[in-house]
Amino acid sequence: MFPQRWLILALAWLALVLSFVDRLAWSSVASSAGRDLGLPLVALGVFVTAFYSGYVLSNLFGGIASDSIGPRLMLTLALSGLGVSTFLFGFVSSVTGGLVIQALMGLFAGTDYATGVKLIAVWFERKDRGTAMGIFMTATSLGVVVTNLFIPRLLASLHWSGVYHVLGGVTLVGAVLCFIAVRDNPGGRAESGFQLADVMDLFHDRNLVLEAISGFGAMWGTWGFAFWASTLMVRGRHFSSIEAGMIVAMFGTGAIISKPLIGLLSDRLGGIRKIPVIVCLLSFVVALLIFGTLETTLQFRILAPVLGVTAFAYSPLLGAMVTETAGVSRAGSSAGVTNAFWQLGSVIVPVAVGAVYQQTHSFHAAFLTLAAGPLLGALGLMFVREG
Numbered sequence: 001m002f003p004q005r006w007l008i009l010a011l012a013w014l015a016l017v018l019s020f021v022d023r024l025a026w027s028s029v030a031s032s033a034g035r036d037l038g039l040p041l042v043a044l045g046v047f048v049t050a051f052y053s054g055y056v057l058s059n060l061f062g063g064i065a066s067d068s069i070g071p072r073l074m075l076t077l078a079l080s081g082l083g084v085s086t087f088l089f090g091f092v093s094s095v096t097g098g099l100v101i102q103a104l105m106g107l108f109a110g111t112d113y114a115t116g117v118k119l120i121a122v123w124f125e126r127k128d129r130g131t132a133m134g135i136f137m138t139a140t141s142l143g144v145v146v147t148n149l150f151i152p153r154l155l156a157s158l159h160w161s162g163v164y165h166v167l168g169g170v171t172l173v174g175a176v177l178c179f180i181a182v183r184d185n186p187g188g189r190a191e192s193g194f195q196l197a198d199v200m201d202l203f204h205d206r207n208l209v210l211e212a213i214s215g216f217g218a219m220w221g222t223w224g225f226a227f228w229a230s231t232l233m234v235r236g237r238h239f240s241s242i243e244a245g246m247i248v249a250m251f252g253t254g255a256i257i258s259k260p261l262i263g264l265l266s267d268r269l270g271g272i273r274k275i276p277v278i279v280c281l282l283s284f285v286v287a288l289l290i291f292g293t294l295e296t297t298l299q300f301r302i303l304a305p306v307l308g309v310t311a312f313a314y315s316p317l318l319g320a321m322v323t324e325t326a327g328v329s330r331a332g333s334s335a336g337v338t339n340a341f342w343q344l345g346s347v348i349v350p351v352a353v354g355a356v357y358q359q360t361h362s363f364h365a366a367f368l369t370l371a372a373g374p375l376l377g378a379l380g381l382m383f384v385r386e387g
Helices: 002-037 041-068 071-089 095-109 111-123 126-157 160-181 197-202 206-236 241-268 274-291 297-312 314-326 328-360 363-381
Strands: none
Touching: 002 041, 002 071, 002 095, 002 111, 002 126, 002 160, 002 206, 002 241, 041 071, 041 095, 041 111, 041 206, 041 328, 071 095, 071 111, 071 160, 095 111, 111 126, 111 314, 111 328, 126 160, 126 241, 126 297, 126 314, 206 241, 206 274, 206 297, 206 314, 206 328, 206 363, 241 274, 241 297, 241 314, 274 297, 274 314, 274 363, 314 328, 328 363
């Protein structure tokens, strides 16, 4: 069973990597595709909002489904649908069509996180769960690195539509692997104990409500930066797209290192989650404010990995807090419900930052807007009662 649980974790991780590369690809192709579709700067974030509108809805239902019908089937269906819709986005020739398909991509992508959390809750004991969550959540950071290192180079060889065709095909391969190798639980039996009525109880849990508020603010900062940093550096600091992509990739690299380490540290300290998350979020606020004042490429390259640590290290512990608050039988549902609320930050922030920059043309004002999110997250978490 020991090797198998790590195989299950690896496949859940792979699914999340593919999901994040598919969703973040727009940040690299937006300028090129925007010209083809006739989109002004302020409207580039609208496609991101369309994606996350679908994403939020599917978190709610996908998390419940992973508890009721099993994570293996949900993970396979999610990747299959995401692969097909990502491939189809490469044929988009109108804004309306693009918005519809981005929403479909979001609907399929939204179950990957909750399903992965469910698999970790079932296959790993609490004493190892922080470490497993830390490894699992490196997928989001690696998604940032892969997107910003390879998509600009792929775009140099292919039309932006070809980029989406490649991504869709790779995602479908991932779906096949998950169908073959993922198992719902160590015993291979259908899980019992979940009732739909249990989901309603989640909305009355004080700690879960506060954790949802905290994640909303945290995701506002993290994904607002991931989606806008490259464009802001190109427009506000006149960097090339490759230079900006390298800096954002370094941001993701810092996160890859920090997530498993903070998860391991939390497990070794007896499962302490709350204090490390608050420290990460407050450090994130400070790093964003400093980032908004920088001017040179060297300065950005030095701070980007540090910013990445603060922007992502909180995520495995916050995810573990949600699972431990709700219990294993409701792990998928609690992850889906809270992540749906968290991602409202991702829905709102692209348009909010775009509007601020459009009105002020201030690089610093855009990062001040981003910093407001993790500050709210830290404040909300201070009132959580950690068991």
